[in-house]
Amino acid sequence: MNMAPKTFADDPRIQKRRWWILVAVCLFTFMSTLDASIVNIALPVMSTDLRIPMNQAEWIVSIYLIVICSLLLLFGKLGDTRGKIRIFKIGSVLFILGSLLCGFSVGLPLLLVARSVQAVGAAMTMATSNGIITEVFPFNERGRALGTIGSFVALGSIAGPGIGGLILAHLSWGYIFWINVPVGIVAFMVGQRILPRDITLTHASVDIAGASLFAVMMVSLFAAVFMGQEIGFNRPIIWGLFVVGIVTMVSFIRLELRVSDPILALHLFKNTRFSVSVLCAFLIFVVNFFFNVIAPFYLENARGMAANYAGYALMTFPIVQVVVAPIAGSISDKIGPELLTFMGLILIAISQVGYMLTTLATPLWLFMFFIGLVGLGNGIFMAPNNSIVMSSVPVKDLGVAGGVNALARELGMVIGISVATTVLFAAMSRAAKRQVTAYLPAHPAIFITGMHVAFLVSLSICLVATIITGWRLLKHATQA
Structure with missing residues (x-):
């Protein structure tokens, strides 16, 4: 009588299909991250078509991010307790359904509901994708596989404006959502055939109180940031939302330290490999979204480049990362990830110096070089860093680890956008000696000053x- 394999890595049938499993997971990873960025370029058209002001239209983007960040930890935990593949499949269906509903221009309320359904599905797939791949792939291929997922995250995060612009040039705004439906159905059908049944289930109770507190904290803090940018941060309602967020944060941490099965396993952060890697991932996503916010202003407004050509130029970043990340992952499988993460961050830092020294007279080929350099740095950094995160926790906590890693990414994106716009316009206001909240066509030098500060x-x-990361590398070298 044959014993059933205890892990996916020991099952020869699953190992034959492991790269197809990666394809199915990557497709949903790409679509869920793409839909955080693709909508921005369509907001003016949607605002006109739905007859709503621009500040209301911006909630179509905001609600997607708020719902995802509120639910990532819950679905990470449910992945550990009820099965990561089960949660991933349910999330795939919800994402496809939400995408279908989003495309109908019935009105803002229905669109926000549909966008929330889409975000719930995206959160389910984001929270479980890294855990599934970590379980399926053997240790000596894990870095390459996680690097491939990281490539699709990067591509989805920054390709939105380019892909959205191409769709809007030929079709109505609904198609930026409907494009997900056929791709999602194909990916789901592939997943149904090749994704195995879950075998790593803890059946532990789910900390509903903790999940609720975390959701209230995320909604309060994000609503405060988004509304503060819209109406100003010196309003009582904004201060009230920040107070609610901080109080629920304190309550959440106190609860998680008491319960036996917390929604966020805080003990994981005692592992410095895990906590340092998550922190660095968060910081680098903040850095990347400084670039995402400011680079289009520089290329389109300051340099007068057409939007489609600016989109092609910005695609240099994810294309370089897509090529480099799996290679970096393969190398990290052989030599270890610590040195590669440090090298990647050095390259990203050099690119920031390049942006800081860029002027209106800088040759475009040189600016493109710095865009490629940040893509190279991210490709070298992300895959090994993800490998450290997912390899430093026990199998029973892979869902939570994947949820925390995805949360760090989404928080980095939101905070990066918020801080970049705040710093940019504050520096421009100081240079102009008056309040500035938009690009000043008659004064490009003021924008360049703000860009340098940002x-x-x-x-x-x-x-x-x-x-x-350098401290971690030094510590690892002394212990070796």
């Missing part, structure tokens, strides 16, 4: 991550 801030954030 990239000085992003360089400082990158250097913090580089120093922490």
